[in-house]
Amino acid sequence: MIRVLLADDETIIRAGVRSILTTEPGIEVVAEASDGREAVELARKHRPDVALLDIRMPEMDGLTAAGEMRTTNPDTAVVVLTTFGEDRYIERALDQGVAGFLLKASDPRDLISGVRAVASGGSCLSPLVARRLMTELRRAPSPRSEVSGERTTLLTKREQEVLGMLGAGLSNAEIAQRLHLVEGTIKTYVSAIFTQLEVRNRVQAAIIAYEAGLVKDADLNR
Template sequence: MIRVLIADDENLMRAGIRLILANAPDVEVVAEVGDGGAAVRACREQVVDVALLDIQMPGGDGLGAVEDIARESPHTNVVMLTAFGEDGHVARALRAGAKGFLLKDTGPSELIRAVRLAAEGESILAPQITRRLIERHLRSGTDRTSVARRKTDQLSDAERDVLRLVGFGLSNAEIARDLYISAGTVKAHLSRVLTKLDCANRVQAAILAHDAGLLADRP
């Protein structure tokens, strides 16, 4: 069973998430809390595989809690769940160690899927968030095309194919389906891609894929 913590200061939101996850036979909600400090304590006191954290809560927000959970409960994978999807929040959450970032209007099936992927240690980012970060990067006016192309020239054809699909916001499972390879192979390719490109996460890789011109044609 995947043991899940829900942290949100709105009772109705917690209840809604709990009802959605109740439809997944492999998921168990083991704790519900209303602030970031309580989330940290819950992860410290029991086994939590995935923590779903709201961004803004009284008594310690979700962003601060990510850092504490990463330090005190490193086996817990954190997915941020927010109505805002602001770029600064995404960047800070990823730097702090969050495994995923989803908007609160995410559908039930996508939420369950995200919990399962996070439990496996996979990074999850809503495609619309990835697109927004790329658009923000473009508005900066910085020309990084030549640098990006030099970096991606290091990649094999298979690694470049994986990077391109990461750029469109696809998960490892979706990339595996599109490329007709196993999820394990995708994970191995992506690990090499991040190392070769010196990228800390999927968002950085997606931005570099755009800079290199790999996203000219949608899959």
């Protein structure tokens, strides 16, 4: 059973997300919070597998709460529930070690698959968030772009190709299909990429892919 903590200051959002999750076998919402401070306390009490946190909440915002949970509950994977207007928070969220970004307006299937992915040690990045992030980076390149470009030169050509598709939000299975390889081979590539880039999850690797210019429009518009 995947145990989930849900934190959002809007009651209707919590009700909607809870309704989606609790209809799925193997997922249980064990606690709900209306602010970040309460979320941290409930995470410490219930030790959930996954915490879904809104960014803007009273008392303590979701990103500060994510940082607190990383210290007090390192085994809890944190997923940020975001909107298009909150792209500026992505870099800060990465610094807090979040495992993923999902839109509040995401397809329910994306929410469920995202929770399952992070609960099993993976990460999730909404394709719509990926597209928006790519647009923002093109309009205002990050000062880290040159550094990210240099880091990716450590990768082989094939690893760079895999990283670009990963950055576009493709799953291992989708990448394998594109490259006509078996999924196990892609998992090996992804593991090697994480090691070379010294990142913890797919979200952090995706940011480097965007900054290094490895994400292709064709993959974002798949």
